[in-house]
Amino acid sequence: MTIAAPASQTTSSRSALRRPTSTRFSRGLGTAVLAGLVTLVVLGLAVSPDDRIQGDAVRNLYIHVPSAWLAYLAFIVTAVSSAAYLFRRTRSLAWDRIAGASAEVGVLFMAITLVTGSLWGRITWGTYWVWDSRLTTTAFLLVTYIGYLAVRGLGGSHHQRARRSAVLALLAVLEVPLVHFSVRWWRPLHQGQSVRNGELSDLMLFTLFTGLVTFTLLYVWLVLHRQRVLTMDDMVADRGLDAALAERQREGGQ
Amino acid sequence: MSALLSWSLGDIDNASHVVGTYVVVLGGIGLFVLRMRVSARRSAERVPPEDRPWT
Numbered sequence: 001m002t003i004a005a006p007a008s009q010t011t012s013s014r015s016a017l018r019r020p021t022s023t024r025f026s027r028g029l030g031t032a033v034l035a036g037l038v039t040l041v042v043l044g045l046a047v048s049p050d051d052r053i054q055g056d057a058v059r060n061l062y063i064h065v066p067s068a069w070l071a072y073l074a075f076i077v078t079a080v081s082s083a084a085y086l087f088r089r090t091r092s093l094a095w096d097r098i099a100g101a102s103a104e105v106g107v108l109f110m111a112i113t114l115v116t117g118s119l120w121g122r123i124t125w126g127t128y129w130v131w132d133s134r135l136t137t138t139a140f141l142l143v144t145y146i147g148y149l150a151v152r153g154l155g156g157s158h159h160q161r162a163r164r165s166a167v168l169a170l171l172a173v174l175e176v177p178l179v180h181f182s183v184r185w186w187r188p189l190h191q192g193q194s195v196r197n198g199e200l201s202d203l204m205l206f207t208l209f210t211g212l213v214t215f216t217l218l219y220v221w222l223v224l225h226r227q228r229v230l231t232m233d234d235m236v237a238d239r240g241l242d243a244a245l246a247e248r249q250r251e252g253g254q
Numbered sequence: 255m256s257a258l259l260s261w262s263l264g265d266i267d268n269a270s271h272v273v274g275t276y277v278v279v280l281g282g283i284g285l286f287v288l289r290m291r292v293s294a295r296r297s298a299e300r301v302p303p304e305d306r307p308w309t
Binding site: 018020021023037041044045050055056057059060063064067105108111112115116119120122123218222225226228229231232233235236239 | 266267268269271272273274275276278279280282283286287290293294295297298300301303305306307308309
């Protein structure tokens, strides 16, 4: 005989399977991010004015700069979480999973930064790519963090993975200031700071600010969900290991 | 909103590169979220809700 579960329980378990990493907070945050992205697209493409020098190419600024900001933020959080894991008092695999999730998001947005920068470069420089210091160091940073993710994927226990990737993250983050200050140190083709030099109108600044806030919230939302997926992956791996050990013990007992 | 955008895009110089930038960003985010959801559902089948610390 089959006993039917109460309707509310069935709905709740269906929801838990359909949106396994979701909570009320994350749903609220996701809604805010979606609203922010729609606002950014409308402001960036329709409302904000064109620039007297760059024309409409300036619209790339509102999405290219927040992408780069998000990638920097992600790599710094990866390093801080890695340091928290290595520090004996705060050692927890939760820090390692935050580091891993943050690095994945950082790699995505570093790649997006390179592609959007190339599209912008095609308009303003007439070419998709030049080997100037900003572009080269950015590409190098992306490759470094792809390597970091590859190192995370090597075998071993969770703590072995956490230890080796934490050390790598603390070394890799040293490249972030190199990329950021490359426009000052080596005078590349890539433009320098526009905001501090007062080259943007109020509406342009507001649009850029909207992009920065939206992308920061997006980062929190993505890392929140991704580290929950990584937590479940670790639990699944642990259960597989436990089952294999139990099987071995049974075999040994026979 | 789409009317506002199409009116605006008609006036944009280098529209393919400018709009392409937005498409790359939003498409990249969309693909990442999709991949994450697929991976989450796969793992969730083997981890009951009561074992997840956030539920």
